[in-house]
Amino acid sequence: MLVFRKPPENVDRPQMPADVVIVGGGPSGMGCALRLAQLIDQHNSRRPEAPINKENIYVLEKAREVGQHCLSGALLDPRSMRDLVPSFENEAPLDAQVSKEAVYFLTEKQRFKFPVTPPPLRDHGNYVISLNRFVKWLGTKVEEAGITVFPGFAGAELLLDGDRVSGVRTDDKGLDRQNQPKSNFEPGYELSAKIVILAEGTRGSLTKQLIRRFDLMKDRNPQTYGQGVKELWELPPGRIARGEVIYTMGWPLTPREYGGAWVYGGKDNIVSLGFVTGLDYPDPRLDPQRVLQQFKQHPSMRQLLEGGKMIRYGAKSLPYGGWWAIPPLAGKGWMIVGDAAGMLNSQRLKGIHLAIESGKLAAETAFEALAKNDFSASSLSTFQSRVESSWIRDELWKVRNFHQGFEHGLWGGLFHSAIQQVTGGRGVRDRYGAKPGYTNMKKLDQLPVDGGPERQLIGPFKGDGRLTFDKLTDLYHSGTKHEEDQPAHLVIQDTNICESRCIVEFGSPCQNFCPANVYEMVDEPSAANGKRISLNPSNCVHCKACDLHDPYQIITWVPPEGGGGPNYDGM
Amino acid sequence: MPESILVVVEQREGRLNRVSWETLAAGQELAAATGATLNAGVLGGGVEPIAREIAAKKVAAVYDLESPLLNRYTPDAFSAALKQFIDGHPHWLVLMPHSYQVRDFVPKLATAMGRTVISDCIGYKKDGERLLFTRQMFQGKFAADVSFSCPAPWFITFQNGAFRGDRVEAGTSPAPVETVNLDLSQTAIRSQPEEVFKEAKQAVDLTQAEIIVSVGRGIKEQKNIELAKQLAEALGGEIAASRPICDSGWLPMDRQIGSSGQTVTPKVYVALGISGAIQHIVGMKGARSVIAVNKDREAPIFEIADVAVVADLFEVVPPLIDAVKKAKAG
Numbered sequence: 045m046l047v048f049r050k051p052p053e054n055v056d057r058p059q060m061p062a063d064v065v066i067v068g069g070g071p072s073g074m075g076c077a078l079r080l081a082q083l084i085d086q087h088n089s090r091r092p093e094a095p096i097n098k099e100n101i102y103v104l105e106k107a108r109e110v111g112q113h114c115l116s117g118a119l120l121d122p123r124s125m126r127d128l129v130p131s132f133e134n135e136a137p138l139d140a141q142v143s144k145e146a147v148y149f150l151t152e153k154q155r156f157k158f159p160v161t162p163p164p165l166r167d168h169g170n171y172v173i174s175l176n177r178f179v180k181w182l183g184t185k186v187e188e189a190g191i192t193v194f195p196g197f198a199g200a201e202l203l204l205d206g207d208r209v210s211g212v213r214t215d216d217k218g219l220d221r222q223n224q225p226k227s228n229f230e231p232g233y234e235l236s237a238k239i240v241i242l243a244e245g246t247r248g249s250l251t252k253q254l255i256r257r258f259d260l261m262k263d264r265n266p267q268t269y270g271q272g273v274k275e276l277w278e279l280p281p282g283r284i285a286r287g288e289v290i291y292t293m294g295w296p297l298t299p300r301e302y303g304g305a306w307v308y309g310g311k312d313n314i315v316s317l318g319f320v321t322g323l324d325y326p327d328p329r330l331d332p333q334r335v336l337q338q339f340k341q342h343p344s345m346r347q348l349l350e351g352g353k354m355i356r357y358g359a360k361s362l363p364y365g366g367w368w369a370i371p372p373l374a375g376k377g378w379m380i381v382g383d384a385a386g387m388l389n390s391q392r393l394k395g396i397h398l399a400i401e402s403g404k405l406a407a408e409t410a411f412e413a414l415a416k417n418d419f420s421a422s423s424l425s426t427f428q429s430r431v432e433s434s435w436i437r438d439e440l441w442k443v444r445n446f447h448q449g450f451e452h453g454l455w456g457g458l459f460h461s462a463i464q465q466v467t468g469g470r471g472v473r474d475r476y477g478a479k480p481g482y483t484n485m486k487k488l489d490q491l492p493v494d495g496g497p498e499r500q501l502i503g504p505f506k507g508d509g510r511l512t513f514d515k516l517t518d519l520y521h522s523g524t525k526h527e528e529d530q531p532a533h534l535v536i537q538d539t540n541i542c543e544s545r546c547i548v549e550f551g552s553p554c555q556n557f558c559p560a561n562v563y564e565m566v567d568e569p570s571a572a573n574g575k576r577i578s579l580n581p582s583n584c585v586h587c588k589a590c591d592l593h594d595p596y597q598i599i600t601w602v603p604p605e606g607g608g609g610p611n612y613d614g615m
Numbered sequence: 616m617p618e619s620i621l622v623v624v625e626q627r628e629g630r631l632n633r634v635s636w637e638t639l640a641a642g643q644e645l646a647a648a649t650g651a652t653l654n655a656g657v658l659g660g661g662v663e664p665i666a667r668e669i670a671a672k673k674v675a676a677v678y679d680l681e682s683p684l685l686n687r688y689t690p691d692a693f694s695a696a697l698k699q700f701i702d703g704h705p706h707w708l709v710l711m712p713h714s715y716q717v718r719d720f721v722p723k724l725a726t727a728m729g730r731t732v733i734s735d736c737i738g739y740k741k742d743g744e745r746l747l748f749t750r751q752m753f754q755g756k757f758a759a760d761v762s763f764s765c766p767a768p769w770f771i772t773f774q775n776g777a778f779r780g781d782r783v784e785a786g787t788s789p790a791p792v793e794t795v796n797l798d799l800s801q802t803a804i805r806s807q808p809e810e811v812f813k814e815a816k817q818a819v820d821l822t823q824a825e826i827i828v829s830v831g832r833g834i835k836e837q838k839n840i841e842l843a844k845q846l847a848e849a850l851g852g853e854i855a856a857s858r859p860i861c862d863s864g865w866l867p868m869d870r871q872i873g874s875s876g877q878t879v880t881p882k883v884y885v886a887l888g889i890s891g892a893i894q895h896i897v898g899m900k901g902a903r904s905v906i907a908v909n910k911d912r913e914a915p916i917f918e919i920a921d922v923a924v925v926a927d928l929f930e931v932v933p934p935l936i937d938a939v940k941k942a943k944a945g
Binding site: 506509516517519520525528529566578580582 | 862863868876893894915
């Protein structure tokens with residue numbers, strides 16, 4: 045019997061007052077914390093008679109160590125780092141400067157190089173990085189600057205005081221599978237805060253609560269998402285240059301799916317490669333982890349990877365919706381930054397620089413509020429105007445209709461993006477609408493039994509153990525670990541829907557889009573359709589795909605006991 | 616530098632922990648490789664019989680480290696006792712099994728002596744004059760060689776299964792046993808252990824089992840676990856399982872083998888209906904001999920099996936139980 049995580053009742057929770065709580069220690073949260081510390085230091089040296097205290101500014105990070113849940117390609121556009129840490133190019137762990145780039149269109153057997161690299165994919169001046177190592181480094185800067193980071197603590201619930209966000213409750217530790225306290229039970233803290241900054245990444249769980257509670261997306265486009273699945277490979281020397289960047293479009297996807305691959309040459313013959321599949325594909329049997337396995341079997345990839353060794357695996361969802369899908373960024377007691385807000389340029393496939401920049405602007409806003417002791421909505425909403433008059437807006441405005449143009453597939457998408465290119469991002473209308481990606485999913489009875497043109501992307505897959513891998517083997521390489529004896533953190537509102545409807549209508553796509561084998565339909569002779577849903581929560585790599593993409597929207601991802609999750613060393 | 620190695624063996628209530636033989640084997644190998652003298656020590660109250668048991672092996676000397684305050688394990692007493700002994704009898708290497716008990720007190724001991732520990736090692740290497748110890752990283756995916764940069768004594772703990780306990784060499788004649796009466800102070804012991812108890816009736820230490828019969832999804836139904844239990848009983852082994860079985864509550868979680876359960880190194884591991892995902896394999900790949908029964912010829916468990924039986928376990932196991940019983944009776 046599945047028991048889901050929820051806060052136990054009648055628990056006396058320790059209280060702790062805070063000035064600012066930043067939920068999430070990724071690039072946006074750490075960028076925010078560091079800039080806030082800098083501004084306070086400057087203020088305190090200018091006005092020693094009225095100092096601002098940094099001691100009650102906290103960063104919550106659900107990973108056991110800073111950076112361990114951070115995964116990205118990654119290319120870093122250095123724009124937002126230059127004034128944050130002017131010497132970062134000498135200090136930060138950067139693998140290589142981009143030296144060479146190419147874009148290919150793949151068919152099953154061949155590849156065609158774009159004669160010129162499209163401007164958005166020109167990456168000279170950018171750096172190949174491991175986001176994990178980069179954020180670890182940024183985290184040390186934050187701690188050196190005197191801000192306290194709490195690794196192993198997740199933001200589990202927003203605390204509200206009327207219509208004001210008044211703080212954050214951290215995760216309960218030591219609950220057993222039945223959601224009962226064990227002997228080591230430690231209730232979550234209630235951190236009351238003047239300002240809560242949500243920097244949780246894609247589909248942050250507190251951000252989701254906030255958006256629901258205040259209906260923040262009501263006149264926005266719904267957010268749309270992509271699912272990035274990544275492997276790190278160690279290759280024999282000479283296969284790819286340090287700083288070489290390859291993008292591909294086309295195969296193994298058909299023109300009906302959105303997505304593409306990246307291959308980045310890092311240092312020490314380590315190569316980052318991955319495939320982003322738009323979470324708006326029609327066939328529920330499609331599996332993004334499988335797409336990556338298929339991609340690696342392209343002759344050009346086989347040649348690249350032959351004799352190499354896969355050393356790490358991971359997955360992350362990313363927000364594609366762009367400018368029209370960004371919720372209001374601030375309100376009473378709160379601000380949202382980075383991927384949690386949807387700050388990602390889907391045309392350039394980059395968001396780290398926007399995440400950091402939005403964190404910095406939120407820090408400026410928080411600093412002013414602390415200096416004036418004014419935490420009203422009007423004080424914090426200056427964050428909104430700061431973003432709107434920053435280069436974040438300039439960059440996102442130009443691509444505001446980009447992803448929506450691909451609604452009807454690749455060919456229409458290329459047509460729209462060409463028109464948008466010459467109309468400053470407008471295209472054929474001012475605002476392209478969007479619909480949630482999961483609504484594109486077709487029911488099984490509308491699809492060919494063998495998958496038709498997608499047949500190479502569906503069905504059981506074993507992998508050869510050298511070039512391609514089954515999901516569990518890939519998962520092993522994510523280093524994922526959780527306390528096993530805890531309630532399921534994938535909260536399914538109504539498992540009857542899984543067992544009576546979804547299995548028949550969509551064939552239980554959770555088993556396919558989850559990159560970590562968390563969801564399984566297991567034999568159950570007594571169930572109406574012969575199967576019941578079973579969860580392996582401790583496999584979860586925290587990508588949130590289930591929360592985003594289940595066709596009935598009945599799954600809510602809540603943070604498991606802090607400290608659990610993937611171990612993205614070097615990712 | 617006194618080139619001598621001390622192996623600290625572990626006993627509880629006068630019984631030697633089996634893993635101590637592995638550490639002694641490690642000590643013998645290291646002594647042979649480096650030309651150092653090998654000594655052994657046992658801590659406790661009235662543990663001379665154990666010292667004598669060790670003395671039959673190929674060691675230079677055995678120290679029977681006695682104090683009534685060592686009757687019951689406490690981290691304060693054990694670390695103080697070893698510190699006192701090592702201060703008086705300098706050693707170059709101090710080897711211990713990476714047991715729960717050692718994990719508990721060795722950080723305190725090393726800190727008290729201003730030294731460090733290389734813990735949970737799976738082997739050693741000689742790199743010219745340097746001695747390197749190998750530790751696993753990334754859940755066993757990588758290994759790292761680590762060396763000491765501090766002066767002796769160097770504390771090393773070895774992982775369960777890293778050495779073969781049955782390869783300990785016997786001595787030509789019994790080694791001398793020296794009794795060292797340690798002077799420990801009751802006031803320095805800050806904890807008072809109560810009676811030892813088992814948390815659950817079924818709690819088992821699978822790491823000590825010599826034969827394990829392990830079941831996976833192929834067992835199909837909870838009631839079929841009984842069949843595997845009968846085989847385990849016939850063989851005199853323990854029952855264990857892969858994660859789906861324990862997840863379903865068919866067996867308690869302390870019977871789970873794999874990356875999220877226990878790591879075992881039995882002499883014989885019988886895998887019934889286990890496909891052999893890497894998460895399971897890492898928990899049992901140290902088994903001396905693996906017998907796998909699976910219907911799927913392609914199951915990855917067969918890649919590491921010594922005996923591969925491609926068959927329905929329900930057809931294989933019952934006659935196997937009979938055969939084992941017959942063999943044992945005969």
